Each structure stands twice: as structure tokens, then as C-alpha cells.
Amino acid sequence: MSFLIEPETLLESIDDYTIIDTRFELMDQTKGQQLYESSHIPGAVYFDLNKDLSSVPKKHGGNHPLPDETTFTDKLRSIGITPETKVVIYDQGNAMFAARLYWLLDHYQHPTVRVLNGGFDRWKALGYPVTSVVKRKPMSSTPFVRNDELIVDIDYVIEHKDDFNITLTDARSLERYLGQTEPLYHKKGHIPGAKCFDWQQVLNSDGTFKSTAELEEVFKDLNKDEEIILSCGSGVSACMNYLALKSLGYKNVKLYPGSFSDWISHPELPVETNQE
Template identity: 55%
Template sequence: MPYLISLDRLKKRLENNQDNTVIVDVRFQLNDPDAGRKAYLQNHLPGAVYMDLNKDLSGKASKHGGNHPLPDMKMFAGKIGKIGIDHDTTVVIYDQANDMFAARLWWLLDNLGHEKVYILDGGYEGWIKEGNEVTTAIPELKPKEFKGNFNENKIANIEEVKEKLEDNSAVLIDSRAKDRYLGETEPLYGKAGHIPGAKNFFWKNVLTKDGNWKKNGELEEHFASLSKDEEIIVSCGSGISACPNVLALKFAGFTNVKLYPGSFSDWISYEENKVETKEE
């Protein structure tokens, strides 16, 4: 599938010393923000550079805007250039397995117009499972100039979400687990439930039981209740686990898809906003 690279294909790419490839490790744990960087320092794929969800792939959280707002895109483009990426560079992103953080970086780069961006299908765990080499060596980076044009049309803010829910001109998806969507549990935020009107599509359901990405036809079936003619706004808790759903919708042939970066954490930062706990 486009936007995915197999373990075997990446291995051959490394064996053939193909130039102009940058591998990015984005392992992260929401409940232990230092765990990903520590894991990277312990070992990582050969040549990989680390990018941190909080420090690199997100802006600074404030009262409104959600827990992981988008980074300043000019600064982000500068960071991308510093690790050796320009528009001719092939970027391979990996997570612990097929997790949500790789999709976040894929979304950021895709929205900046970078076409050669791939997620390693299987991630670090898949790489290790097949007995491939890992290292502790930190690569020497050759800075380049990355020029990106951020596509504002692919994001929705809270005003747009409210407006389009009110006039039924878009479908809002909540990508969190069903128990959080229903407000039965909430480990991260002061309120439990979901944005009224949101439909639940748990992001992990775009993967098979073995944790692999589902094929295009399987994803079309998964999203069969949605119309490709409708605008779809994808949310989650703070704009991270929404990204695998955005990617999966793209695989399934949906083209009118936006990310609500602030998501539920932004929604509940306004006291007047109601939350719902029943399935919709």
C-alpha cells in the first residue's frame, strides 16, 4: 500500500546503501514522556534519528488548543531540514509497532507537501522479530533546506467543528477506545465522554488482530457506514490517535478528510461545551 514500507524493502534499501533516505524513530509513551528517547538511546535502527512527540511533533500546550497542538510549522520545517530532509529525501518513520506516533509525523510531513514519506509496517518490534540489526550509534546529520507549504484546508478548529455539527455538513469521528468514548473510563482528562454527535471508530481497528495494517478493501468495509461524498473530521483525545484513522481513510479512498488537532482535550477546555456518553 502507498505510505507503507515493508520490513524487507527497508532492509534491502539499507543493504544497498541507497542515498537520500532518512529514518526517523518516534517511539513515545504518553504516560512516560522520556521512555521513547531512552529506548532510542538503548538501541534503534541503523541510521535512525529521534523525534519527540512533545518537543518536536507538537506545540506547547496552553489553556485552549488541546494537549498536543500542532507545532509552529515554520519551526517544524526547520527541524526537518536540520535532520537531513529536503523534498528529494525519502523519509521512513517507525514506531514501537504500528502505533499512532508514526502516523502523526506522516500527517505533518504529508500536510507540508512531502510525498516520499513512508511508515515502517511492523515498526521496531517487527524489525527486531525478524532478527535485523540495531545499533546505539547516533548518526551524523547533514542539514538541508526543507521548504514546505502547510495545507490549512486539511485541519478543522473548534469553531468549524461546532458549525459543521450544527448544520450536519460534516461527520465527526472520535478515534479513542470505546470505553473512553462512552465515558466509562478517562485516564487523561477531567471530563469523560465525547463531543456530542461524534461517531466512534477506534483507531486500532484499522489494524488486523496481528497488529498489521488492514488492506484497502478491508478498510473500505470498516468505513462502509461513511459516505465518500461527505466531509469527515477526525478527532481523538489530543490529535495523535486520530492520525492513523486519517491515513486509513486515505487508504480506503476517502479524499475529503480533515484533522481536528485539538480534539476532545480542546473541546472540554471550554466550560460551556457539553459532552455526551451515549453511542451515536
């Protein structure tokens, strides 16, 4: 799959890439930075989910609103990214936070981005080099242009979620989708009309991505000619399904960044706990 890079390929030409470490833990929000400082792939820089890949939450907009444009593009320039830069992103092992950055780079139309298949766990398991040395990158002055066709907001979801040619999806686990458990939010369930496509279904048990044939089976109920709206809890894990669907040739795929956490910030909006 074109969005992936294998560890051995990265090792062979590591100096050709700008490598970004996105490790993070939702329940311990300093852990990712600590892991990076302790050990990372040589040359990698760190992007934090809260500080770099999101903006500060407000009353509405979800728990991980998209980052401010100036702040995010300044961060990209601070590590020297230009249109010619080949970027590799990695996470601990399941790629969820790497997928968020991949989507953001697509949103800002950066042409060459790859996700390390199996993440840092697989890199270490193969005995490849790691370091605690943090290196500064030269700055660039690259302009970035957003592609807002990749985004929908809550008003769009309210207006179009029941359209016959649009499918709203929810990437959270079936248990959270059904409201059987909810570790993060004050309401349980899902946006009415959303279909459950658990993001963990795109991965093998070792954190690598499933084959194209296996992914086709996971998403067989989605029509490639229709619009797909991706959601989850706060617009992070849904990006895993974005990676998979893009690799399968789905063209009209959009992210609702606020997702369920934005939806439930409006108390008048209903939630469902039944299988759609």
C-alpha cells in the same frame, strides 16, 4: 497500501531513506528517547511527540497542539530533508506516533513518506540489524509550504459538526468515547455528534495494518463524497484513521488537532456519553 513499507523492503535499500523513530509513551514521556538511545534502526533519527511533533499546551488548543511551523520545519531541515528525500517513519509497533508525523509531513506537502508496517517490534522480530549509534545528518535549506485544507479548528467544528454532509469522528476506544473510563482528562465522554471509529480497528494483532478489504469494512458507514473530520483525545491517534482513509481513497479528510482535550477546555461546551 501505498503509505506502507515492509521491513524487508526497507532493509534491501536502507541507505536510500531518511528514517525517523517516533517511539513514545504517554504515561512515561522520556521512555521513547531512552528506547531510541538504547536500540534503533541503523541511521534513524529521533522525533519526540512533545518536543518535535507538538507545541507546549496552553489553556485551549488541546494536550498536543500542532508544532510551531518554524520549529518543526527547522527540525526537518536539520536532518537534511528535501523534496527528493524518501522518508520512512516507525513507532514501537502500533504506528500511532508515526501516523502523527506522517500527517504532519502531509500537512507540509512532503511527497514521499512511508510508515514501517509493524514498526520496530516487527523489525526486531525478523532479526534485522539495530544499533545504539546516533549519526548526525547534513542540513538542508528546503522551504516547506503548509496545506491548511487538512485542518479544522474548534470554531469550525462547533459550526459544522451537525451538517448533514459532514461526519465528525472520534478515534478513541469505545469505552473512552462512552465515558466508561478516562485515564487522561478531567471530563469523560465525547463531542456531541461524533461517531466512534476506534483507531485500533485498523490494525491486526501483530501491529500490521489490515488489508484494504478489511479497512473498507471498518469504515463502510463513511461516505467518500462527504467531508470527514477526525478527532481523538489530542490529535494523535486520529492520524491512524487518516492513514487508513487516505489509502481507501477518501479525499476530503480533515484533522481537528485539539480534539476532545481542546473541547473540554471550554467548560460551557457539552459532552455526550451515549452512542451516536
